[in-house]
Amino acid sequence: MSLDILAIAAHPDDVEQTCGGTLIKMAEKGYRTGVLDLTAGDMGTRGTPEQRLEEAAEAAKIMLVGHRENLRFPDARLENTISARMTLAVKIREIRPRVVVLPYWEGRHPDHYRASELGYEACFLAGLKKLDEYSEPHRPYKILYSSIYANVTPSFVMDISAQFERRMAALLSYRSQYGGGIEGGELFPQEQEIRERLGAVARFYGNLVGVKYGEPFVVKETMLVEDVVAMGGRSI
Numbered sequence: 676m677s678l679d680i681l682a683i684a685a686h687p688d689d690v691e692q693t694c695g696g697t698l699i700k701m702a703e704k705g706y707r708t709g710v711l712d713l714t715a716g717d718m719g720t721r722g723t724p725e726q727r728l729e730e731a732a733e734a735a736k737i738m739l740v741g742h743r744e745n746l747r748f749p750d751a752r753l754e755n756t757i758s759a760r761m762t763l764a765v766k767i768r769e770i771r772p773r774v775v776v777l778p779y780w781e782g783r784h785p786d787h788y789r790a791s792e793l794g795y796e797a798c799f800l801a802g803l804k805k806l807d808e809y810s811e812p813h814r815p816y817k818i819l820y821s822s823i824y825a826n827v828t829p830s831f832v833m834d835i836s837a838q839f840e841r842r843m844a845a846l847l848s849y850r851s852q853y854g855g856g857i858e859g860g861e862l863f864p865q866e867q868e869i870r871e872r873l874g875a876v877a878r879f880y881g882n883l884v885g886v887k888y889g890e891p892f893v894v895k896e897t898m899l900v901e902d903v904v905a906m907g908g909r910s911i
């Protein structure tokens with residue numbers, strides 16, 4: 676297998692809220708896209724892991740994602756252990772993505788920043804020839820950090836205006852999480868509330884670059900530009 680872009684995330688439904696629009700847009704351009712979820716969200720209040728896996732598969736179809744799998748690492752206590760790094764590194768050697776999207780390296784949920792660290796280190800390990808004798812080395816060329824929940828200035832914003840509705844539909848396929856209903860005395864957010872919240876965030880980032888909806892990313896290295904005349908994002 677060889678993918679153009681692979682998003683690695685801690686929980687099923689993370690990608691749908693962070694970089695799903697970008698995945699959809701890349702698939703529409705003809706790139707091979709994929710998602711690797713590290714846990715099945717088994718500590719979540721609502722739904723069972725099996726339900727979430729089914730919902731994730733449905734969301735993948737909506738996002739035009741060609742390959743999605745779940746490594747079933749322990750949810751809510753994700754750890755960057757040697758065994759987790761090795762499992763992920765070997766998986767990256769199998770999938771051979773050119774671009775990897777990771778969660779931003781700081782955040783409120785420990786699984787998110789651990790997934791970021793684990794993903795980065797696994798990408799590095801995956802490039803070592805002697806890591807594993809049964810798979811060929813592969814180091815992704817580019818790592819993008821999805822910074823939607825981080826209070827940082829993005830390195831760039833992807834215009835997802837044309838993909839926003841499809842991303843929304845993908846998220847809503849997690850009916851165990853976002854269906855209406857009362858659980859533990861609290862009403863879970865209904866579709867309208869989710870739509871408003873995600874819309875507001877996507878509008879905020881879109882506004883930074885003069886488009887309707889956007890998804891923000893951070894890269895650690897300086898961006899390389901080939902053509903300054905073709906650059907987007909108005910200055911004044």
Ligand SMILES: [Zn+2]
Nearest residue numbers: 685686689784
């Ligand atoms: Zn999450």
